[in-house]
Amino acid sequence: MAEPIASESPRRRGRRRAGADTRGALLEAARAEFGERGFDGATVRRIAERAGVDAAMVNHWFGGKEQLFVAALDFPIDIATILDRVLPGPPEELGARIIRTFLGVWDATGGAPLGTLIRSVASHETAAGMMREFVGTALAQRLVRPVAPDRHELRAALCGSQIIGLGMIRYVLRLEPIASAGHDEVVSATAPTLQRYLTGPLD
Amino acid sequence: MAEPIASESPRRRGRRRAGADTRGALLEAARAEFGERGFDGATVRRIAERAGVDAAMVNHWFGGKEQLFVAALDFPIDIATILDRVLPGPPEELGARIIRTFLGVWDATGGAPLGTLIRSVASHETAAGMMREFVGTALAQRLVRPVAPDRHELRAALCGSQIIGLGMIRYVLRLEPIASAGHDEVVSATAPTLQRYLTGPLD
Missing domain, CATH: 1.10.10.60 (Homeodomain-like)
Known part of the structure; x- marks a missing residue:
């Protein structure tokens, strides 16, 4: 430094x-x-x-x-760290690494900051624009495009939808059995969704 | 009446x-x-x-x-109407009917009420509790259990995560290409996710 x-x-x-x-x-x-x-x-x-x-x-x-x-954006982790954690490894397990990293990061915060983030995204066009840029630029260009050049913006938006929704259920609604589920169980259930959005057929 | x-x-x-x-x-x-x-x-x-x-x-x-x-809950449609729309038909296309109904209902409102709903769910424990009840009771018991008695609460929560996340991306963040995508395109991309959560293997 x-x-x-x-x-x-x-x-x-x-x-x-x-x-x-x-x-x-x-x-x-x-x-x-x-x-x-x-x-x-x-x-x-x-x-x-x-x-x-x-x-x-x-x-x-x-x-x-x-x-x-x-x-x-007040994320608990910066994008360079996210990319360092999820990019290395087999492309066919990228979905699992994304979910596991997401759970690790937000579990460590107790989840409350995600509520704040989602509330501001739903309340302020400023925050919504920043989140759009995050998914549309950072996620789509840096994370998705290297593994799936084809339709990378749609793929990134679909990944974003499952990740944001998982965050809503686990940390904001705290809906069981997902709120208390172990990481392995959540990864088993949702990683195939992300993997298909990343590298599978979309229609 | x-x-x-x-x-x-x-x-x-x-x-x-x-x-x-x-x-x-x-x-x-x-x-x-x-x-x-x-x-x-x-x-x-x-x-x-x-x-x-x-x-x-x-x-x-x-x-x-x-x-x-x-x-x-200030939904634009009541649950009896939702069930009437999505239940009839082959069980293996239930995921597609749910997504199509969701898009039809919220497109008709312009999406703004979903922002209000998500904001209140993220701000007030009262609204969060009501939404938890909606997914955990109405969705899990009435919609999911009849087609998938096995682990119906987990399946309902997973469906809820993809549906809420799709709503966030399309109506709140208005992220392209999902914000302007036609119903067929969104259904093709996301219905297989719901169908697996409803009736597929989860691990």
Whole structure:
């Protein structure tokens, strides 16, 4: 990890932001910018301007635009870590690795943050736009396209539907027997669905 | 349909409720009662008491406790109608009929009410409890158990996960290509998932 960069832009109020202030201001600015312009339209320069900090702070605190975007979604894990966990291994078991990673990540949070996320996605067009970008860009381009170039956007959206729905049932509705089921049982039941959406015939 | 019953209980304020008032008061009382006690614990008598009307009004306006419960969920269609649409036909096409009915019902609303429903389920334990009852009782007992007595609660929860997730992607996130896809395309892609959850092997 790089050391914090000392040359932050001065704030309007005339003092330097502490590190946590900079990070928080960037997250807030990113949510506004991505919400208004979408992932492709948003620029790191404009997000930094809105936050009143130097653009280098985005790379320093987040590593880049994509990581800032995912951080702004308030996911408990960043996409680079997700990809590191699910990509290695046989393509025909990708569905199982996705479900297992999903359960590991959200079980560790107790599930409450997923409720917050889904509520904001259902309430605010900003959050909905960010989630759309996450599934449509990050998932479709980075995760699905390499294993299934054919119809990768439809495949990613279908995977998204099963994953989001599983999250609703297990963590938000807490509906039994899925709420308390072990990972092996959930993977056995749902991984074949994801695998078909990823690499199987769709009609 | 029966004519409106004239002998409503007098309200505290000393005038009779108009029909729409009675119906609205029952819905409000039902949401509170089902939220506190769940579907099985709630009684028609107590709901009517909370609404300040005669218990006969529940049957008159809704046809019974189950229909009142579904009305209180603010679904655009009642469960009796859903069952009438999806049950007749070959069991091996039940998954396709469920998806087709789901799309028909929610497309007709433009999808916005599903956003409201999901938001309230993610925000209020009351609404979450009602939705749990809907999937766990109505779906599991009435729709799934007749075709799959084995593990019908798990099968219903799995179906619920794919259906709710599909609703999130199509109507709340409005993610393409699923948001604008024709019914045939969505049915081809997702009905095999439901069919496996209903009647296929789960491990």
